[in-house]
Amino acid sequence: MVKKKQNPYHINYKEGIVENCLLQIRNTGCCDDPRVKNVWTVDIRARDSQQFIEFIRLNIQSNDPVSFQHIKRIKKGEESGVLTVIVCSKLLIEEQDDFLLLMKDAPFEYYNANDHSAVPTAAPSTKELSLKWSALYWPLVWRGNPNDQIMNDYVFDMAFIRNTLTTLSKVSLDQAEKNASDPPVVSAFVSPNGRRVIYSTDSRCSTSPLDHSIMQGIRSVAASEHERQAKNCDQAEETYLCLNFDVYTTHEPCSMCSMALIHSRIKRCIFLQPMRNTGALESQSGDKYCMHNNHALNSKYEVFRWLGSEYPVPEVNSDICC
Template identity: 50%
Template structure:
């Protein structure tokens, strides 16, 4: 984790633009509305805190909610401290809680499972104080999104190269096929091998569901099945053996010429990708930008159990063919 002022990557944290080329797409209308999770707590005597703190540290990595922005201990009165043990995602019921606490070395009482805690911190210190008063005491570590951008790795040379490849392929499709094919092209990058898989749109010549994103996901699965077959029959290359199994499209970077529709955006959720970068927005049918389509912002929807980062290319013009804004890309 590098400090912001030491990060060699140029990042505009106000506009959320990286190297004047990548604009982070997120649903800002919910940024300062807390996304709450219920959590377990116990009350202890202040003298027990020396035993409690190591225990909390030992279990915090097991919890899906990191709570790094949360003060784990708050004062109730002069003789009582309340300790946040874990989220309901980590401890779904009393049995799980009791099993976790079975061998602790400290005494506790007043077990509660109704504490409401923000999953992530707010964007301002003022709001942090408000949430701390209303829900559970928080720690101000700066705007959480700033840290997300600051921690990301951006290989701008590779990003430009892949976007240029799919833009060129998109132009070829438009030139060679005319109006018969949709010039939407995507690229899937395997984080383990670095292999780039280019996928075109085949909805007019095959299934109506064969958008380029769907074709790419299917191609990734076919390649993985082929690799596993080779491993099983002993014909796999050393590279294939070292690569290991690919689970869906876990942590893949996906590049696409046009903002994905709701079907493709949801498919990327199910595929567990890490990041999607697109060139042209699709105002009528897109499902990632707040102002596109019905404003789904599918990649950051709180009702879904997985998320991915999204960026729009706003650098030099890559000359991607325009398509009907109502077309589902």
């Protein structure tokens, strides 16, 4: 975790811009959704609070899918000397019998076990919202805007990014000149160590209508992986195809391609040209899916759009899915 002042990059936290040129693409529509979930609570005596905290640390904390970092686990109970405490989320333990089984080993007395309380699983983005949700649901802790920390933890190789975008722009302009039928959409798939860079172009008119450049790129990564394993007789276990890859692309991907990137478990996508009608990443684009940061999906990736005009790409018709 990098402290704001020590961050080597220039970050505009308010606008979400890194080094004045990479705009963080977020699902702004869901920022104020608390995504409330029920939790198991019990009442304990105030003098047992240390034992409760130790019990949680040993038995629950690392397993619970809900992070309670922005939630106070302990609040005052209705009677004096009594505390109401959150043991775990219902996502971790669904059935009452299982919950009671867990509590059998608790080194403190407890009363009134129930799953009636609901807490916001999303961390609020402003102090005002934190106060509002505390009053509405359950007391929260305000630790500053959670997105500031997300931005702080990003790592960029700016020289590599610029080089890759230079190539994308060049190949895309060449493609437009040579080939009038396929859209001049070009992508680059970069392996996590940066050693393998696979470029792909769109060939929907020459091959199949589904051969968008991202789909072609995923296929090329698969072929290259297959070849590598065959050569090394590598019995590497099956894993997600593009796990932790960075994907660069000239035009904002469509819903099919951005979903395929979810399934491939990429780390980051950087694109040049927003596609307002057909794109599926920006919150103003297409059907406003924000596919990379959609809470209905079980995986996410980072997305940035390059601001500025150093890397021109040919226009494609606004109704074309890229």
